[in-house]
Amino acid sequence: MINRRTLLGAGLGGCTLALSAPRPRAQESWPSKPIRIVVGFAAGGATDISTRVMQPKLTAILGQPVVIENRPGAGGNLATETVVHAPADGSTFLMGTIAALAINPSLYASMPFDPQADLVPVAMAGNVLNVLVVPADRPWRSVPELIAAARERPETITYGSSGVGGAGHLAGALLDQMAGVKTVHVPYRGGGPMMNDLIGGKVDYAFSTAPTALPQVHSGRLRMLAVPTAQRLRALPDTPTVAETLPGYEVQNWYALVGPKGLSPAIVARMNAAMRETLSDPGVAATLEGHGVEPSPSSPEELARFIRVETAKWAPIVRATGAKVE
Template sequence: MTRRRTLILAGLAAPGLARAQQDWPARPIRIVLPFAAGGSSDIAARLIAPRLGAALGQQIVIENRGGGGGNIAAELVARAAPDGYTIFQGNIGVLAINPTLYRSLPFDAEQSFQPIAHINSVANILCVPADRPWRSVAELRAAMLAAPERVRAGNSGPGSIGHLAVVQFDHLAGTRSVHVPYRGGGPMSTDLIAGHLDYAFATAPTVLSALEAGRVRALAIGTATRSTLLPNLPTVAEAGLTGFEVSNWDAWLFPRGTPPAITERMAAALRPLLADPELRAEFTRRGMETMPVSGPAELAASIRAETLRWAPMVRASGATPDG
């Protein structure tokens, strides 16, 4: 095709493209999740979807595509048409940990997507079974130092944020935990509550009811600052491990090439929704918190920073996708 013909065709297509952007959204929008229904990411999407649909005047469809450590869903969206009708709900694992955990990926976490915004965060709480004697991070650390490689720490899978939280804890505390991997946070939390583990950095939604019932004890929260979920609970850093920080988050991203105008309109639609007190209360009741919508550039920078921050920890853990 000659350059002149290419320019002519581009000129003919431009009005149609501009019209499509102006009419967006003209049909339902699909949100692809990398996990099965029922988890915190799925709950977050389903809390937002009806409100966002009402704001945009279109149905928001949730599609769960689990498997492959989240990579199957990520590839699906990376290859989707960049027209504003397919969104990937990625999390810290898929976007910031998998690039180091896997030797190769069918997508590039930084280049395959057009970031929209963070939507929510999920705190990791350092918990012990109620029948264990430890009531502080200092007491747990002392027990671990007294009996190296005897204290069992659960995690939701090799290379998961819960696994890396324990690696970070050991690094800062000078301890050596016995890592016990599970296929997901639900089974791990069940065994923690039953007393089959000594401690774990469990996600808030999986242990809040057990905390309220007194079946597990929270020693600290992994976030950089105290959480509104448990305002009296100190952070791990406050409890003596300076520099400790870990938190799950979810973010929305379009396929790369989605028009900036559509990305900006989606971010603008999300901003008041995620700041709404009623929705924030719904998230809090489920152990999550909405995040302020800062913008595409800020999300891109955050993903890059998280990838660089966790890469050394992933390598130090020796984790592989197969365990």
């Protein structure tokens, strides 16, 4: 497992000094108009929810309206391409995910952009808890029971995800591979639409982000079987890990803010500072944590290194699962 705390924590002292230095004039004049943050999934999904939690504080800090724009499709690629082609004037950013920034380059046969070459890292936003959930009317109460059902009925058990290439998709594909079963992936255009069908029983299970799933677990509409982390979580001590059934199983999720290539270092530094201040706000942090998102601010340089590491990590896993999108 990649230790995000160690990776993202390195070099923070130097970053603090850089942010406290006198601001260039270009930085002082920005922003002069509303700022758009593009989200690659439908409203109501975890990426959308988390970004909207940050929105009011960012607006207050920057002194300009921060507007969320949902552009779902292709596992976040449509939103990413929108930002790649946006003016590099600080008016448009992407709340990127593990899918668009690290997994999709290995998953898609061809990509209209290169996340590392065509985007500028700004700041890590948070690490996101995913949970394995099933509709309350399904009989399975453990990962072994779900796997047994998949073995008895090959290619009939379905799992939903927020889109092709997302953590939920790869989590299901990895479960199939490690358990030696064949289930059917049903991709949606975001966690919100997927959750509606999961609650309605149109799909059998999902590795859903906690912000989307936990309210439904608490309401009794869904049953939580496991978490895909390496160890049990302090917040959910009675919930087993998938690795307790399939040793070595682990899938994590994360969000990060990036901008179009050519974005000035002054604007990057100002937006990074705004993200740090937002994520350190007690109210914002508590709300995010309540949704299963751990605020994890970083410097732009740390985020760039992290994206490189995650991209290299997921490439062999995607190949091993056989997942591919034309």
